[in-house]
Amino acid sequence: MPIEKRIALKNIGKYKSSSIDEYLKIGGYKSVKIALKTVPHNIINTIIDSKLRGRGGAGFPTGLKEKYTKEADSSSGHKYIICNADEGEPGTFKDRIIMEKDPHVLLEGMIIAAYAIGATKGYIYIRGEYTDSIHMLRTAITQAKNKGFLGKNILNTKFNLEIKIKLGAGSYLCGEELTLLESLEGKRGYPRIKPPFPAEKGLFGEPTLVNNVETFSHIPYIIEHGTENYKLIGTEDSPGTKIFTISGDVNKPGYYETAMGATLRELIYDFAGGIKNNGKFKAAILGGAAGTFVDKSVLDTPMAFDTLKEKGAVLGSGAIMVMSEDRPIFDMLLSILEFFKHESCGKCVPCRIGTSQLVLLMENAKKDSSNKKKILNQLLFEAEYMAKTSLCPLGQSPILPIKSLKQYFENQF
């Protein structure tokens, strides 16, 4: 039976998350001490060499983001580092676990990355509903400051870094990195046109590195254990581990961190204890609402960015929502499309009209089931149009569940 391999979650349960003293006793902040004795340029090369990819969903190489931000010119002399903790993708709760149970590993990762790119100001943008995470991180920041890991002249070097908490207020879209910047500046959560990317023009128009909570939490391990050790874990294209959050019709729903490339079957049957009430597996939605339906033919595909892509699926945030035999696929898609309709910000027309149109089509299909096949094709047509013309990932996402539903469950629509 496969076992969990923990990197981002390596300290969970090993110390009381409200106590930095306990964290220091188990070797906490060791990676910061190593990093601050290294030339920033070498840290970036280490991260590039580790092939660490963003764990928020898009899977962009983290080292390259750092490199671009480091190389970009800043007019004010400031560069920013931001942790995207606006976890809102349905079915996803990995970042919450890190923030509640190991806030210091996140701070460590941010401190190292800030030092590497030359940022002196940092923000953690957390969704307002995550009250426990907010309290925990506020405590952790104060403690880290008191111990000299944050503030001026960190560990008696010339490096200064201040980290502040910024709260979201109930908008899924603000988890998209450019929209997050708008919200962080105190505005409505409307997406920005890209390029420019945050590395060039981010917060307040200055070079900014934005990474997900889980991504930052890999950095201390890489610095401490080296890239060779890190690359021994996972697949060649996606080294390291991934936290999967498994929910729905399984016996042991929860969070499981394992090497990239574990199969869906291992995750559902070995880790999550199989289907509830001895039921049969019907479908899983991988990656959240902006994710894909898969059927049992994908159970033995390695779960990594590129392998899933070949199957028309996505890894996304690592969410796995499991449906047993008796669950109607149609209802699930409707729930997802209603979600997009509610969360569309209305700035661009294709998404504003499109998300409503998709729900309307579903309602029509519900009323007149003889028309369903035609309607599925219409949904696909609309969603493709939206994917091509929408401004940001929200309007570009409904195509994912719709297309994969057609691929795997057309006869059950």
Next chain:
Amino acid sequence: MDKDEILNRFEPQQDNLLNILHELQNNNPNNFLPTEDLKLVAKYLNTSYSAVYGVVKYYTMFSLKPRGKYVIRLCKSPVCHMIDTNIVLQEIKNNIDIGLGETTNDLLFSVESSECLGRCAEAPVMMVNEKIHKELDSIKISNVLDSIKLNEQNK
């Protein structure tokens, strides 16, 4: 807490707007942001009333209307939906006789829906102000609501 006291805890910069609004709303006995608060914030940040209003309207956690002392947020994510949020809504209705978007006459409870609250392994869930209640069934819901009501009566 005094409103000026709250404002003075923040630098008067636009990027503090959301944090300020949260603090003001959390300190309001009816969990909302009255017009006078929006004007106060606009003045403090040296911005327009409409800019502040626009932000408040955009974010679903902020309310311009008085709400109950306890705001119930019901998770309607696909997972909670699949496990069954209708039972939760029905039980709330049975207990305090209000539905989504409504507030009780005594201004004790409001019920709202929320996007995924990130507790999918423990679905269905709801939040009551800052506290999460998970793996809900009829008994758990009435226990939560009854204990709040009892607490308030004894105050």
